[in-house]
């Protein structure tokens with residue numbers, strides 16, 4: 001018998017109280033009980049996103065909300081600046097191109113964050129740019145972008161919107177949509193929101209809503225204006241996955257009860273402990289200069305087949321971690337610490353990495369990583 005541990009950067013593990021919500025009888029999406037739940041969820045989402053605007057709920061995974069952003073905010077031939085430094089940055093570019101939106105890129109090496117000044121220079125040199133697309137946390141590399149600094153820059157360009165993929169950041173890292181001037185924030189249920197996959201979210205600023213009213217790319221299912229006007233009446237044009245929304249209410253209640261400030265500090269500590277553990281084991285981190293607090297991406301030591309680390313943990317211990325994607329395949333492994341994660345999950349995860357490395361012939365002094373993690377986790381959070 002092996003207990004199951006899900007330490008992937010999405011889907012992540014779901015607290016039992018939230019899973020139990022999913023087991024309740026299915027509600028109809030227009031019955032009074034569900035309408036009341038939707039009203040509560042709308043408020044909770046505004047809190048989580050730190051916005052006073054409506055947060056649109058979509059039946060989709062995170063990519064659906066990314067696509068909705070592009071389809072609703074641009075017109076054919078518009079030019080968009082995409083920060084690419086990983087797989088999900090590249091996804092922004094792919095979606096834009098699929099919709100006939102011209103893409104200019106700011107390429108940063110995988111594992112690094114963009115220098116916001118580079119974005120400013122790109123906006124200055126090309127006044128036709130209508131949007132800047134970026135990841136708050138680039139899940140393929142573990143790098144965090146300084147979206148707050150980008151917000152300060154982009155808000156000075158009236159024709160450019162800042163579009164932030166916060167799929168793996170929201171609910172783990174500080175993100176203040178309105179205050180930081182983020183025009184569009186995209187999220188998904190299966191990361192730090194502690195829910196199964198299936199829901200995606202998108203928040204739009206005033207200027208983004210104005211743009212949506214003028215933009216002419218085709219859209220139907222993801223017509224945000226249509227969905228937004230119905231949500232404002234606690235309705236939705238299509239059948240929402242009602243059980244997921246019921247579970248979302250529970251997740252939002254938990255997030256509100258802990259409070260965003262504490263959530264951010266907790267993730268900061270979990271991330272710091274994970275990084276300290278990996279370094280103590282002599283491993284190096286991919287995004288060492290701008291690490292996210294949602295996940296840690298670790299370079300596979302020389303001479304070890306990186307793909308074997310997640311495989312071994314899955315087969316021997318029923319522990320799910322993931323390896324690298326695309327050009328990082330076999331070169332890194334990724335340890336997530338977002339959402340329903342506590343200190344003992346980190347201890348377990350680090351101990352598991354020690355086991356895997358040992359089995360693969362890497363010299364491990366037992367407990368070196370665990371001890372380093374504990375030293376960080378022993379510090380009070382507040």
Ligand SMILES: Cc1ncc(COP(=O)(O)O)c(C=O)c1O
Nearest residue numbers: 061062063088139165167168188
């Ligand atoms: C930063 C980021 N953006 C977008 C996505 C895509 O989300 P999904 O797989 O839910 O479509 C992910 C998923 O891993 C992600 O981490």
